[in-house]
Amino acid sequence: MIQLRPSHQDEPSTTNLVHRCLQGDANAWGQLVARYARLVHAVPVRHGLAPHEVDDVGQEVFLALAQNLHTIDDPERLPGWLVTTARRVTWRVIQRRRHEESLDQFADSGEEERRTTLPVARMPTPEDLLVTWGRQEVLTQGMARLQPRCRELLTRLFLDHDEPSYDEISAALGLPKGSIGPTRNRCLQQLRTILEGLGVGAVG
Amino acid sequence: MTVHVSPDELLSLVFDATDLSAAAAHHLETCAHCRQQEAELRLLATDLTIARLSEPGPAALARYQALFAQVQQQPAPLQRLANRLRAVLTWDSRQQPLLQGVRSGGAAVYRQLYAAEDVELELMVEPAGSLRRVEGDLIVEMDAGVDAPALVELLDSHGEPVYSVETDADGIFRIEGVQPGRYQAMITRVHAAPIEVTTLEIV
C-alpha cells in the first residue's frame, strides 16, 4: 500500500480531510483534490491517454470520490481506492476509443498528440501503477530537496506544460543559453543522488 | 582498463537523443554497468515526463473542486460507476452430488453460476498445483449487438485488485495462478453498468 504523506507536517491527514468532507466542508474537499489530482492523472498518463482524456478521467474519478466518500472505510487507503478507480475509468476510455478508431480507419494521432502522450507498450498492471505512484511521490520529494536554482531549472525544462525554449529559460533565469545544457546535467546528477538517498533510482 | 561512458555523454544520449561516439557506443553494448546507468536515466526521463503530463491545469482543478457542491446538492449517484449490479450465486456444481466426481490432486474442479439483472457469469475453477486456474464466461442475455471486452478484477478484502484480466469480445477470460481464498469480483464494462460479486470463494 502506498502512503502519501502530506509534504508539510502541519498539513492535515487524509483521514482528517475525508471526515471534514463528510461534514460538508468544501475547503477540505479542495485540499483533497489538490493533494491527489496529480496522482490520479498519472494513471491515464501512464496508459498513454491524451491530455483531454486525462482530464475526463480525473473528472469521473473525483465525481466517484465525492459520491462514495461515505463508503471509504479507511481513508489512509484512499490512494489505493483512487488508483483502482482511475484504472477502471481509464480502461473504459481506451475501449471506447478503440471502438471509435475501428470505425475511423484513417484516424492518425497528430504530432501534438504524440508530444503530449506517453508511449505505452502494454496495459500497466495495478502493481505497475502503484510503482509509478511511489516513484512520482519520491520525485516530488526529491525536487523539493534540490538547490533552488537547480529546482527552478529542472522545473522549467521538464515539468512546465508550456515546454519553454532555451531562449525563454535563459531570459527567465538569467542564465547564458550555452550553460543551460551543462547546468541541467549537473542538476540531473544532483537529483539522481537525492533520489537514490530516498530509495529510488535502481531499475527493478 | 575499462573507461566507462561519461555521465555527460549518457545524459545527452537519454535527454537529447545525441548519438554516442563509436567507441562509447561499442563500450555501452558490452558494459553492464553503463547499461544500468542508461536504464536508470531513461526511467528518470520517463518519471519526469509522467510528472509533467500529470500536472493538473487550473481549469481541471477548478472543475474537480466544483464537483463537491454538485454532489452535495444532488447526492444521488448519477454516473454508472456508482450504479453497480450485484451478481449472486445461483448454481454451484459442488451442491450437485452427481457432478462431484471430477477430482485431481485432492481439490476438485467445480463450476459456479452468478447472475445479475441482464447478465450471467459462469466460472470454472480448476486446481493447478497449490494454485487455481479460473476460467470464466460473461454472458449478456440481451446483447445490444456491441461486442466489447470487459475488465475482470479479483479484489482483496480492502477492495484492491489482486488479479486483473481483460475478457475477449465474447466475454471469455482466464486467470492463472490464483491463490485459494476469499475475493470480491468487479467486472467493468464499456457500455453497461459494472457488475460486482461481493463474495467469491476460490477453494
Ligand SMILES: [Zn+2]
Ligand atoms: Zn561501462
